[in-house]
Structure formats: C-alpha cells, structure tokens
Amino acid sequence: MRIAVDHPVRPGLRMESADGGRLVLVQGERPVLFARQRVTHHGVHYARTGTYVSPLAPVRAATARAFADFAPPGSEAWTDRWAAHAREELCGAAEGPLHAGDWHLAPMTSDWFVESHWAKLLPHDTDRGHLTWFGYGDPDEDARDLLPLRALSAPDAPRVKAYRRQYREGLLPPVVLWWISGLQSPVVLDGHDRLVAALAEGGRPTVLLLSGAVDAGHVAMWSELPLRAYEERMAALRPGPLAGVKASTVSRQLAAELLAVERAPRITRAWPLAGGVAAWERATTEHVPGWRPKRRP
Template sequence: MNLHWKDLETDGGQWFGLALQCRMDDGRHRKPPLHLESGDNGRIRLVQECAGSDESVVRFWATLLSDYEGVYWLRGADEAPAPVPASTLDSAIVERHAALPQAQRLPGWSRVFAQALAEGPASFLYPGLWVLMAMRPKPGTWTFETEPLRRAQASWWLEDARDALREDPLFFIDWWHGRYPLLNLRAPAAVDDGRLKWWRKKAREEALPPVLLWYLSCLNGYVIVDGHLRLQAALLEDRPPSFLVAYSAYEQAVRPDPAAQRAILDSYERHARELALRLPQRRPIGTDSINATLIAAFDDRPLLLPRSYGWATRRPEAQWLDEVRARLAAIGRSEAMDEFAAR
C-alpha cells in the first residue's frame, strides 16, 4: 500500500496527528486483511484474514438493537496476529523514542505505526483518507482527550479506559446512557507474563509507546487493535498511557455565512473608529480574541469527520446466528442468545 502523510496541527499550533492518504499499489480498492463485514438484518462481523491461507478469524460479532439504543457485542478468538508486528516495537525502537523530548514522542510514534499498518499483514487500512490522532491523558486522571483540530470541531474523549480489559467477551454498548466505549479484542494476560513485565518496566520509566485504537462509527466506540499488554501494564502501574486513534475520514465542506462575516468586520471597524475618537466606554480588544473570532468566521477548511466502511456479504443471517450461538456456548453464556437474535 502507498501511504502519504502530513502533520495536522490545531489552531493553537499543537500537533494533533497525521492525515494519511492510502492507495493500493495497483490502484484497486481491495478490502484489507482486517475488515468489517456487514450482513443481512444489521449483523456485523470484524473479520481477520490469515496471511498465506484461505482461513479467517472472527474478532467480534455485533448487532444493533432494532430501536437503535445500543449494540450487543461479542468478542471472538484471541489467536490472531496484531495489525502492528511485534518487531515494530523492539527494544531499540522503544528506547530511541523514549529519548526524544516529550513533545516529539507521539509524532514520532505516529509515523512508526502508520508505516507498520501500511506494510503489515493484518492491517485495517483501506484506500482513502485516514486520520491518526493523538489522545492524551488529562493531568492526574484516567480521562483522555484530544485537542480540537478546528475551532468549529469538538474534541474527542475517552473516560472508561480502566474498564477496557474485560475478561467477559460479552458487552452491551449503551447508546442512550453510555459513553464512547473502549473494547478489547484480547483477554487480559496473566500477571506473570514475561512481555507484560517488560512493558510494566517501560511504564515505570515513562517510555511506554501509545496504544493504537480504531474508531468505528457503527459502534460509536473504540477498539484496541494494538497495545493490549501496554494498556494492562499502564493500569497495573497506574501510569495513564497515551493513545493514537485511527479513523477513516471524509471531508465535509464548510461554507461560512457572508452576512455574519460582514457583520463581524463592520463591528471591528466601528470599534476601531470609536477607539480613535477616545470614547471612554471603549477599551482595546486583545489580538488573540480578534484572531480567534476572525478564524472562526472565515475558516473554510473542510472538517475531517469519521465514517467507517464495511464490506457487504451474501452470507445468510442464519450462519451469523449459528456462529454467535456456538461462541456463546463455548464461553458458557448461551442464555444471551435471545438478545443477539432479537432484531
């Protein structure tokens, strides 16, 4: 896959993330190894194709409630390669990035992850525009937030990272009362796992690479695609990590209101005239305030909004139901089948 990136900065000049333009080497639009599948009657699967084989692994099943108040979600098997190969995060690369100034670490890691996804055998990138954005912890908390990329856009946030690594593969995403959930594709590792111990050491040294998330608009939530062990290490050491959130984006045109623009300019011109006349009720307006107002009124850069794509399948709904039934039976949760079947 050909990948072209450019840095994105907020209006305040802070690094926000990367904009990625992805194209297949042959110009075709093939589905990636890790992809969403959309079936009959609102049935969804996340499927991972195995390199060099015709076999595939289901990473999760999901189905929307008929009243659109939420999603029933069921995690699949853990045994699947990560989208980011382990060699991408060897000790030399981790140490090299840990030596960077704090402000340069996430920009550096974003390039590492982008390149790994472009070349990896289990990537979820498909042709088009993607954004890989930084989500940092708020000081002293386990709440995470991005800076708004544009003044016209809200920030992204995450509040339930402490609860993300669930043993239970079954989860209900409550769209009515819930927040953006963080969903794990792997169960937590044993606390004596050697790799986990190493990541705990990196967490204590404040050298932990970010955890990679994929925002899926069909779930209105985030999926951990790389970094389950890193997040577990951060939780055990009580050291909030940073996240890099990937989402498939589309550009929505912004059309400023000419009448509002004219009114703002007229207001500033009138204010300047009154200042020149030394009217007592007039005080100078700060430059930052003027700039913020003018940018908000005249900024016509397109918004980068999320939109996840899936591949339609002709597989019958009965096959999806059989797979869910078998998975629930395997984990001893057959009583939940009625909730998945109801639609």
C-alpha cells in the same frame, strides 16, 4: 497524518454485515468479534472469539528508547514519529484494516474519553458484553469509551510489568485505536498490554486513532458554519488594549474547529456477509456458542 491507500479493495481486517444490525469483524478468514446493534440504536452487544492478532509487530524496548531520544515523550514530534511508525506497519500488514481510500492517523481528541469511564475498563472487560451509547437505564459499567479486541492481560502479567516500567520512565509508546462507526466506538488495534500498563500505574495512555478520512465536499460543507461564526466574532471585536488577545483566541478556536471537521471519521465500510443472516447465525453458534444477544430496545 493523512494516509493515501490505493490497495487492497478488500482488507484483511474488515467489518462484514447482515440484516438486523448483525456485524462480524473478520481477520483473514476468521471472525474475531461478533456484534448486534439494539433496535433503537442505544447500544451494541458484542462477543469476542479470542482469535484477534495485532497487525503491528511488537514494539521493542530499544525502539521506545530511540524514539524518546529523538523527541521528548508526549511532545508533538514524538507523537508524529510514532504515527509514522504505525503507518509503515499498517501499510505493510496483510491482516490490517487499511483499504483503498484516504485515512487519518492522529492523536484522538481528549473530549471523547469520559474520565470516570477509564476505571470501568479493566474490571468490566469481558469477552461477551454490551456497550451503551446513551445510557437510558443501562448498567453503569456498560458505559465505556473503547473496546479491546482481545481479553486484557492482568496488571501483573510479565509483558504488562515491562510496559509499566516504561510508563514510569516516560517511554511507553502510544496505543493505536481504530474507529468503527457500526460499533460507535474505537477498538484497540494495537497496544492492549500498553493500555493495561498505563491504567495499572494510575495514568492514561497516549492514543493514536485510525479512521477513514471524509472527502473534500464534507469538509467544505461542515466548515461553513464555523467560518461564518468566526467572521461574525471578528467583526464584533472593538478596538482596545485586549483586541489582539481576543482576536488570537477567536482564531485559535476557529483552527481547532476546522481541524475537528477535517479529522472527522468517515463511516466505516462494511462488506456484505456471504450467506447473510443464516451465515451469521451459524457462525455465532460455532465461534461464540450460547451467545444470544436480545434484540431489546
């Protein structure tokens, strides 16, 4: 789903940056996440402040059941309905991430998530930690595929238990993520407890990813190679009983590749942090005292 946004220019939930790979995610006027990239860009250190609030209203059980009556849970129509619901919520949110420009809100490609990383999420979710991007000798638990913006609830917390029941009934709404390129990771925009519920039940959540949409020039440039490869593969096909099947396979592969190009996330915009490095250092001292990420390779 593509979302065209004409305002605001500066959103309520935004990334701000200062020199030296210093980042801060601000919601309203309060910092919710500090981060600092490693020198060699092998990962990022982060510290949450505990003040994040989802810009989407809580999903009522009646809504989840109504959407399940509309279309089978997990189906394309069901997912599209939830995407439309999230779009409406985000467009009306004063402290959400949308700003002027084009956006995508769609199911996240499954090949992003490494199956073995899901098991690390609950036991290794901490307010201060490190996400590795490439490994390179980092602790194994630092390899995670998404970053919650608040502490995850216990699997037996009352709200999580209610969502676990929804998961078992096949009604659990998707978790909404937001791609932030400065972190090289999606963050959990909405659905922290739904995420815990799915994992606690031994399953995986359905996810919708919000990301800035790349422009037409980007799409055209990166579509050239798969289109050329498609033409070459089609030209190489020989007549025979399997020619139609092979042609269909090649066409489906092209469609998937072009969709991936079209949905590629745009680099996340970061606004300059007023006061620069000094302001970032003062803010970390105030909001995450004692956090001093080493600027290691």
